[in-house]
Amino acid sequence: MKKGFLTALVAGAVLASAGTAGSASAAVTTPADLVKATLADRSAALQDGNSVALDAHYLASASKLKAHEQQRVQKLRKQLQDTWPGKIISITSTPKVASTDVTGNSATVKAYDEMEIVWIPTQDAYTETIVAKGPNGEITSKFGTWHDVALANVGGKWLITSDSYDEGPGLTKSPDFVAPKSSTLDSYEPQALTPGTQPQTLYTWTYNHQAAANYADAYWSSYNGSYKNFNPVGGDCANFVSQSLRAGGQPDDGSWYYRNAGGSTADDAWTYAWVNNQGLRDWARNTSRGITYSDYSQLMVGDIVNYDWDWNGTYDHVTIVVQAGANALIDSHNNDRYHVPYNYSSSQGMSFTHLYTWP
Template sequence: MYRFKSFRLISILTAIFLILSSFFRGYVAYGSIENDEIKKIIKQIFVLKSRAILEQDEELMDLIYDRSKKVGQWAFEYEVKKMKYIKNWSEKQGVTFTSITPNIEIKRIRGKDDQYSVYALCSTEYKYVYEDNKDVDNNFRIGTYHIINIKNINGVWTIIKEWYTDPFADSLNLENIKVDSIKEYILAQGSRDLSNISKRRIDAVAYADKYSGAANDISQGLVYNIKYKNMNPQGGDCANFASQILFEGGKFKKNKTWNYDRDGSRAWANAQGFKDYWVGSGRASVIAYGTYDKVFKASYKLLPGDFVAYVKKGRITHISVVTGSDSKGYALVNCHNTDRHRVPWDLGWSNKSIKFYLVRVHF
């Protein structure tokens, strides 16, 4: 699906040097580099990483990381693995990615001279087209939170260490899925008319879009609703966010089991507890359950305001809420940890080791 562009090593080195070296020439003699210059360097590194993923260019990715130590080698290997996953997913889906655009908001910079540590939020917009309908663009955004260490090595700023919670981390192997029949089915679908959904569903989606965190449009602010505790440090905010969507947007009433009062009950804040409550209470019902190849056809029944529960090793580990569909009617979701905004519902999850509950919420 991608046209692999092979660059000669010297050409890539020259290009990166010209792009990045302009930001640090002359600064070593004067001590630390100004923060504005570091911001430019970080943003350009993210642009190059996105380009490497889009073009499936492992050589370019190699030059972004310092692989002389294990932490740099591990970070590089993970990016290559993710790159291959995205290629496999696009083949399964019958799509071509046309652009990957990172938008960076830098929160903190520490360091001096030739080495810096940066904490940044990145809202990355992915655009894709279906191979039989290349005139219609589809897009989604993924938000990530990065701690990234960079160093000037032989005149080029490179990543020596990187940590971030990645949306693809739970499923980086699609080689065990028979993509041909799945692709054929997906390409045979058309767009869905969702204009007749109820106002409560519409309001639920509006809330999900407003508070999609680092996945939001950067001009809208990369924030959660401050009325609620951010539960990512406690293991994840996905169920908490889904509960907010159904309470604040969908106008479902709290009760003794599903409740938030300075903290969330198990049914409110725990992924397994959330699914068990909604299905067990009758407020929702299961449309389908099973591995991706067993449920992907049923996913076209999902409506905005419904939700998907993701099962890993027998336990529900994640919840996302449906917020729309793309040009082929494929369901899109929003969620926290990691932050997603109108993302295809299986992206990052669709190998055979993971199962799904597709759940209809009864508004």
């Protein structure tokens, strides 16, 4: 696996990718242009290892950010080499600018970076063929990250002064990132399951694992407007997985539900188990909707994976499996992931929960 990855790093496709990013940099005329060129160059550097060109996008005084970007390239290249289950063909970015505000020689840009990794799995990586592949057997994985960028115009040239982003545990967080001051999700207390909270009609439901995965694929980056986005208040991971389970046929009950009262999400109601990753895991186990297990080779489509980032016994994140097997792929929110290996971070405790097809 490591040999295959390194072979891909020196392939001709690497030079082509880096050249494309360089052309974009040469055409920079606006703050948005610079941000898009920078994000493209960051991905090119992950593939060819040449991060020197990145420095030209930043103001000299942004020394901590410049150093971080250099270190990020080396860290993520090593992480891909150590954990990715196949040969990487290309790493590219599709930056999407959400807003730009220019005031004199200062500007701010809010952009969403969709980094795409095209790769061919090792021959024994997958025994099932659920995930769509390209003509040569390639798989496309995607990482989505929001960037809040500040820029200054110096001598007629726009340069980045700060870039606030968090790629998620196991990846990197910029030195400019400021976490939300409070999390309203933390204020939700676990709800004890009491007799009568589980409708007796549960015995009529069927969980379609593939339908749950299809929903996750459809909404991994384009959030469903029928539900509140919990990213600003603590994280949307459990909300996203709960939506996927519901799309697969899991019926609401008294301890796990989301109720949309009308056209707006402002007056919606939800339970702790719906929006909290630990609560979701406990709900699945305590209501006999599923069973936890520890053998990653048994991961099935529509199962969920909980992560304990700091090994303190409390789970911090949850994802949904969209490709079965020992090298399972997952989708998630916060951070946004599409068809990414379930162990994309090299240092976390994990718990797997299989959702039953029927009671």
